[in-house]
Amino acid sequence: MNRFIPRVLLTPAIVTLFLWMIVPLVMSIYFSVIRYNLLQPDQTGFIGLENFEYFMTDPSFGAAVINTLLLLGSVILITVVVGILLALLVDAPFPGRNIVRILLISPFFVMPTVNALLWKHMMMNPIYGVLAQVWIFFGATPVDWLTDWPLWSVIMIVTWQWLPFATLIFITALQSMDREQLEASRMDGATYLQQLRYLYIPHLGRSMAVVVMIEMIFLLSVFAEIYTTTGGGPGDASTNVAFLIFKQALLNFDAGVASAGALFAVVLANIAGIFLIRMVGKNLDK
Numbered sequence: 001m002n003r004f005i006p007r008v009l010l011t012p013a014i015v016t017l018f019l020w021m022i023v024p025l026v027m028s029i030y031f032s033v034i035r036y037n038l039l040q041p042d043q044t045g046f047i048g049l050e051n052f053e054y055f056m057t058d059p060s061f062g063a064a065v066i067n068t069l070l071l072l073g074s075v076i077l078i079t080v081v082v083g084i085l086l087a088l089l090v091d092a093p094f095p096g097r098n099i100v101r102i103l104l105i106s107p108f109f110v111m112p113t114v115n116a117l118l119w120k121h122m123m124m125n126p127i128y129g130v131l132a133q134v135w136i137f138f139g140a141t142p143v144d145w146l147t148d149w150p151l152w153s154v155i156m157i158v159t160w161q162w163l164p165f166a167t168l169i170f171i172t173a174l175q176s177m178d179r180e181q182l183e184a185s186r187m188d189g190a191t192y193l194q195q196l197r198y199l200y201i202p203h204l205g206r207s208m209a210v211v212v213m214i215e216m217i218f219l220l221s222v223f224a225e226i227y228t229t230t231g232g233g234p235g236d237a238s239t240n241v242a243f244l245i246f247k248q249a250l251l252n253f254d255a256g257v258a259s260a261g262a263l264f265a266v267v268l269a270n271i272a273g274i275f276l277i278r279m280v281g282k283n284l285d286k
Contacts, residue, residue, distance in 0.1 A: 025266075031259035038253040051260035055248065063236040064244040067151055068268075071240060072219050074155045075162060076212055083166030083211070084204060088196075091174045101171065108164035116228035119157045120146065124229075150230040150238040157225050162218075166211045173207040174200075216272050220265065241265050 035047050055061065090100055107115070123130050124145040132142035145153040177200075185195055223242045226232055232239035232247070239247075245265065249258030 028259045028262050028266075031255050032263055034256055036254075036256040036259075038255060047256075051256045052264070055244075055257050055260045055264065058244065058248075060236045060239055060244055060247070064239045064241050067236075067238060068220065068240040068242075070151065071155055071158065071222060072216060074152075075159050075219055076215050078155075078159045079163045079166040079215065080208055080211060083163055083170050084200075084208075086163075086167045087170035087174055088200065090171065105164045105168050107161055108168070110161065112161065112224035113228055115161050116157055116225040119153075119160070120229045124153060146230050147234060150234060154222075154225055154230065154238050157229065158219065158222055162215055166215070169207050169211050170204060173204050177203055217269065220269050220272065241268065 032051050033046060033048060035044055035050075037043065086104060090097055090104065110118070121129070126132050126142045126144040129142075131145070135142045143149070145156075182195065182199060185199060190198075221242050222240060223246065226238055226240065226243050227246070230238040232243045241261070242265065245258050245261040248254050248261055
């Protein structure tokens with residue numbers, strides 16, 4: 001009875017959460033196997049895997065997958081490496097440390113669309129942007145970032161927003177470092193690089209796994225930054241899987257193909273999730 005009552009009380013919440021997840025998934029599966037174009041509402045019916053074939057043979061599909069992986073890997077690598085460096089930098093006490101920490105964390109609270117607009121108009125504009133003025137100051141020709149380097153521009157924008165999150169996690173993890181162990185290593189003659197290799201990095205292992213896992217889940221669905229800045233272009237240079245699904249759903253009004261693309265994204269996310277769960281599990285066992 002002591003176990004039965006709590007389970008009964010939790011049942012409504014569990015059922016609601018289950019329906020909240022399963023209903024959209026079932027609808028996506030249903031629409032992915034039928035012909036359902038909003039411009040041709042009279043042409044419907046079961047077509048099997050044709051929507052998947054159409055989505056995966058789209059000329060933009062290969063570029064979208066590659067861009068998604070490049071975006072994912074680059075942002076995670078930069079945020080982890082630079083996040084650790086920033087966390088180590090502000091770990092030691094100094095005047096105004098709390099203010100610096102707040103400034104480091106604040107970009108994470110900027111909405112993605114606002115973040116993209118700030119970078120598009122204030123930083124990367126080839127005429128009056130901050131980066132253009134820096135180029136002019138040094139006598140160089142300003143770079144039209146969103147045209148010449150569209151994908152890397154998006155990577156910079158997304159990295160700027162997610163770097164504070166990684167830094168915050170690493171700063172929190174460093175607070176639990178054994179200061180006596182660090183002091184003992186100094187007395188034994190260990191250099192800072194040796195401390196970094198044998199003490200700091202192993203201690204931050206779990207935090208790095210958590211940062212990679214959370215960022216990978218969210219970065220698979222990056223959309224607002226691309227839509228606001230490059231529109232997936234030029235051509236398919238900055239199109240990722242999420243933006244390709246958007247083009248199929250809203251630009252082509254093909255809900256069937258868009259649903260097939262969404263299911264492909266789910267499979268891609270689950271593959272990444274399995275990899276991450278194993279990686280996080282290994283770090284937690286240490």
